[in-house]
Amino acid sequence: MTAPALIVRVLIWLLPVVLTLMPVSVCRALESEAPIDLSALSTGRAIALVESMQVLQQPLGQVSPAAEVLSRPGWRPATVANRNASWKRSAVWLTGLVTQHGDRPLACRITLAPTRIGTVEMLALDAQTGAVLARRLEGPRMLEQVRTVDHVEAMLPFDLAPGQTVRLLIRAEDLTVATTEVTARDESAYVRHQALSLLGEAVMFTLTLLLCLLVLCSRDRGMIVVGGWLLAGVCFESLFSGQLLLMLLPALLPWNVGLFTLLGALCTGLFGVATLVLLRLDARQRWPLLLLASAALGVVVGLSAFFVTDANPARMAVNRIGFITLLLWPLAAWRSPAPLDEERHRLRWMLTLSWAVLLVYVMLARGAPHPQALQLLQDELRLDRLVIGATLMVQFSIWRNRRRTAGRRAEFLAFHDALTGLPNRVSAGERLQQALDRQAPEPDATLAVLYLDLDKFKQVNDTHGHALGDRLLRAVAERMRASLGEAGSVFRLSGDEFMAIVPEAGPDGERARALAEALLAAMEPPLDLGGQQVPAGLSIGMALAPRHGRDAETLMRHADAALYAAKRDGERRLMLFAPPMLAWLTERMQLRAALHRSLRQGDFRLEFQPQCRLCDGRITGVEALLRWRLPDGTVPASPERFIPVAEESGLIVPLGDWVLDEACRQAAAWPELVVAVNVSAMQFRGGDFSGRVAAALARHGLPAHRLELELTESVLIGHEDEALRWLAELRAMGVRLAIDDFGTGYSSLSYLHRFPVHRLKIDRSFIQQMESAGPAGEATLVAAILQIARRLGLETVAEGVESPAMLTRLARMGCDVAQGHAIAQPLPSQEMRRWLDAQTDRPQVAATTA
Ligand code: C2E
Ligand code: CA
Ligand code: CA
Numbered sequence: 082m083t084a085p086a087l088i089v090r091v092l093i094w095l096l097p098v099v100l101t102l103m104p105v106s107v108c109r110a111l112e113s114e115a116p117i118d119l120s121a122l123s124t125g126r127a128i129a130l131v132e133s134m135q136v137l138q139q140p141l142g143q144v145s146p147a148a149e150v151l152s153r154p155g156w157r158p159a160t161v162a163n164r165n166a167s168w169k170r171s172a173v174w175l176t177g178l179v180t181q182h183g184d185r186p187l188a189c190r191i192t193l194a195p196t197r198i199g200t201v202e203m204l205a206l207d208a209q210t211g212a213v214l215a216r217r218l219e220g221p222r223m224l225e226q227v228r229t230v231d232h233v234e235a236m237l238p239f240d241l242a243p244g245q246t247v248r249l250l251i252r253a254e255d256l257t258v259a260t261t262e263v264t265a266r267d268e269s270a271y272v273r274h275q276a277l278s279l280l281g282e283a284v285m286f287t288l289t290l291l292l293c294l295l296v297l298c299s300r301d302r303g304m305i306v307v308g309g310w311l312l313a314g315v316c317f318e319s320l321f322s323g324q325l326l327l328m329l330l331p332a333l334l335p336w337n338v339g340l341f342t343l344l345g346a347l348c349t350g351l352f353g354v355a356t357l358v359l360l361r362l363d364a365r366q367r368w369p370l371l372l373l374a375s376a377a378l379g380v381v382v383g384l385s386a387f388f389v390t391d392a393n394p395a396r397m398a399v400n401r402i403g404f405i406t407l408l409l410w411p412l413a414a415w416r417s418p419a420p421l422d423e424e425r426h427r428l429r430w431m432l433t434l435s436w437a438v439l440l441v442y443v444m445l446a447r448g449a450p451h452p453q454a455l456q457l458l459q460d461e462l463r464l465d466r467l468v469i470g471a472t473l474m475v476q477f478s479i480w481r482n483r484r485r486t487a488g489r490r491a492e493f494l495a496f497h498d499a500l501t502g503l504p505n506r507v508s509a510g511e512r513l514q515q516a517l518d519r520q521a522p523e524p525d526a527t528l529a530v531l532y533l534d535l536d537k538f539k540q541v542n543d544t545h546g547h548a549l550g551d552r553l554l555r556a557v558a559e560r561m562r563a564s565l566g567e568a569g570s571v572f573r574l575s576g577d578e579f580m581a582i583v584p585e586a587g588p589d590g591e592r593a594r595a596l597a598e599a600l601l602a603a604m605e606p607p608l609d610l611g612g613q614q615v616p617a618g619l620s621i622g623m624a625l626a627p628r629h630g631r632d633a634e635t636l637m638r639h640a641d642a643a644l645y646a647a648k649r650d651g652e653r654r655l656m657l658f659a660p661p662m663l664a665w666l667t668e669r670m671q672l673r674a675a676l677h678r679s680l681r682q683g684d685f686r687l688e689f690q691p692q693c694r695l696c697d698g699r700i701t702g703v704e705a706l707l708r709w710r711l712p713d714g715t716v717p718a719s720p721e722r723f724i725p726v727a728e729e730s731g732l733i734v735p736l737g738d739w740v741l742d743e744a745c746r747q748a749a750a751w752p753e754l755v756v757a758v759n760v761s762a763m764q765f766r767g768g769d770f771s772g773r774v775a776a777a778l779a780r781h782g783l784p785a786h787r788l789e790l791e792l793t794e795s796v797l798i799g800h801e802d803e804a805l806r807w808l809a810e811l812r813a814m815g816v817r818l819a820i821d822d823f824g825t826g827y828s829s830l831s832y833l834h835r836f837p838v839h840r841l842k843i844d845r846s847f848i849q850q851m852e853s854a855g856p857a858g859e860a861t862l863v864a865a866i867l868q869i870a871r872r873l874g875l876e877t878v879a880e881g882v883e884s885p886a887m888l889t890r891l892a893r894m895g896c897d898v899a900q901g902h903a904i905a906q907p908l909p910s911q912e913m914r915r916w917l918d919a920q921t922d923r924p925q926v927a928a929t930t931a
Pocket of ligand 1: 707737761881
């Protein structure tokens with residue numbers, strides 16, 4: 082810890098103690114008690130006279146004239162307890178003898194320092210004759226004169242000759258607050274005392290003010306609120322409990338009560354706001370709010386009662402009500418729902434404590450119900466300031482804890498992944514390099530780097546939501562860690578991409594291969610995530626050191642290339658790196674970048690390929706096929722190549738939306754033709770697909786029955802429930818549905834009759850097989866598909882029909898619709914239009930097939 086931080090911490094922890102004890106202890110230390118012999122004053126010390134005095138308490142109504150009161154019964158010693166008592170609505174007389182044993186004349190001042198001045202009368206009588214030697218009356222009305230001596234303490238200056246004894250008679254008439262000190266000081270000690278106490282107050286005030294400002298400057302909302310409240314509290318406290326206000330702004334004196342109440346109200350209001358913000362109560366929680374507001378009112382009333390007599394019945398009633406409402410605050414705070422976090426729980430306690438102290442304070446001021454005890458408390462311990470300190474401490478510790486945990490977390494996160502707790506890409510690179518360095522001196526040792534990627538993770542994320550995706554990743558990470566055990570370490574690189582290092586891969590990586598296969602097997606059973614069975618297939622690419630590279634970067638790149646090859650080859654497999662893979666990888670990267678650019682620049686077009694009904698040769702629909710052509714006319718890649726890249730980069734979603742929109746736009750201008758649009762899995766699961774379809778239809782005014790969506794089996798498999806819902810929605814809208822490339826995928830018969838599709842498109846590979854086998858060649862597969870479709874009541878479309886002979890053959894076999902070069906190549910929309918017009922004029926296709 083740095084030195085300034087240490088100092089701040091020490092200061093913060095000392096603060097409550099200092100604030101609580103300082104005013105009392107400092108004063109006590111400066112003004113030690115001494116016998117009544119005033120000649121001791123010449124040494125410069127003050128003498129507290131009350132100890133040796135007598136006290137008489139009288140009801141306010143029976144204030145006796147001076148001197149005569151001395152003969153009254155009821156005088157008792159002025160002990161510490163009763164000199165500090167709260168003499169509510171009483172006149173208190175003090176009397177005692179002071180002697181001057183010194184040998185020189187003594188000029189001294191007797192000062193009476195009540196907490197707040199009512200009326201004070203002080204007399205010095207000759208001890209023998211009872212003649213008045215000095216007299217002084219102090220009170221609110223006289224404070225204007227007091228200003229000339231810069232002090233509001235009641236003060237009686239007089240001179241004592243050597244050997245002279247004087248009787249003091251002091252009447253303190255104060256509505257609610259006790260006298261506290263009667264002290265004799267010589268001139269110089271008095272001036273010092275004055276200066277010291279004012280300086281002390283000013284220093285305390287400035288310090289607390291600075292501290293509050295510091296708190297207000299912090300960017301922490303809680304801190305600011307507490308700071309605001311404290312600031313008001315400190316002003317309130319410092320201005321009125323001491324003499325600072327009168328020193329600084331004597332003209333404000335007549336406004337004393339009003340100001341006091343106003344600041345009290347401000348302070349209370351801020352306390353309320355602090356409570357609301359810190360406990361995060363909001364306007365909807367009306368009951369706590371109401372309680373809080375009435376409690377605030379209670380305090381204001383209570384505080385204003387500080388200065389007024391409550392003999393007036395109406396005011397008495399108001400005071401009582403205020404007092405009761407004051408008790409409501411804790412109810413308000415504790416009625417709100419329990420805060421979840423420890424911090425706010427602590428704040429709630431702290432605020433309750435603060436409120437309790439405020440309550441005590443108000444009770445002190447009003448002298449009820451145990452004036453003596455409470456007055457003692459107020460004198461000995463500044464509880465109000467304890468709260469200020471405690472608030473700061475709580476807030477500070479919260480602040481520090483937050484910073485500390487944030488710091489630790491940041492450090493952890495720099496090298497770990499937050500979700501799975503696995504070390505991240507940074508650590509992966511470093512650890513691989515370390516392992517390679519260790520391996521380098523041994524020529525025979527082989528190290529393996531595995532790149533692992535979840536199959537179809539994006540789909541899981543899209544269909545089941547990110548929360549489940551996160552759980553899947555955590556579970557997968559756990560499985561990987563368990564499966565690899567001590568043999569290797571796992572890292573999470575990004576998303577669903579992981580890496581493993583196997584330092585002892587065995588000769589030619591055999592051991593690593595076995596481990597990787599075990600990993601594939603471990604990933605085979607679907608994961609049970611809270612009742613949901615989620616498949617988590619894995620593809621693995623492997624690179625070996627030193628065979629495929631000697632530095633971390635190369636090895637990682639090569640393992641990545643092998644992973645890409647594994648994915649390309651179908652999923653759930655392991656691939657060892659081979660140099661040609663690098664070319665694929667770069668190609669993929671370049672394609673990806675080019676696709677992004679072209680999507681922005683609009684380098685995509687649609688071509689349309691007609692579909693012909695075999696029974697009568699009529700053109701019933703067209704399939705929209707995507708084309709990528711740069712402005713200079715070059716074709717960067719065929720759909721066969723760029724669509725998988727678009728799919729794996731997620732670009733297919735915006736691209737597919739564009740295709741859908743464009744196809745609808747074109748089709749709307751054509752006669753009654755159905756336009757078929759290819760939809761890939763990711764689009765289908767990308768959230769509210771049917772809504773997007775409906776929007777595209779509406780935008781171009783295309784009736785739903787003129788749109789056909791071609792889905793491959795992979796769209797449907799693995800997410801049956803989800804797919805069923807979408808399909809039902811689309812079908813309900815009237816959109817036609819076709820299964821594309823039928824026969825190449827899972828071709829499970831069970832889903833065929835569950836999914837509400839209209840059409841099967843027989844994959845062109847089957848048609849081509851038939852074609853290459855010659856006119857009488859094998860057609861069992863196609864025949865079987867046609868039969869199944871007929872049984873299920875589905876229409877059939879044969880794709881990739883290249884010869885007129887095949888058209889005839891398919892028509893005879895009972896196929897409904899054909900599509901292929903035998904009818905037309907895919908054509909741009911203008912040409913398609915012309916082609917269609919030519920067909921209506923001259924139904925050539927029909928002639929061929931009939
Ligand atoms: P597909 O859906 O099976 O589309 C039919 C493909 O067969 C088209 O290739 C078409 O040009 C081609 N074809 C048509 N007649 C014949 C024929 O007589 N002989 C042969 N050999 N081929 C024929 P294309 O346009 O290269 O599209 C390839 C694949 O790209 C499509 O296969 C489809 O899966 C995908 N694709 C094309 N456009 C889109 C699109 O807008 N969205 C999505 N998601 N995929 C698309
Ligand atoms: Ca298609
Ligand atoms: Ca197809």
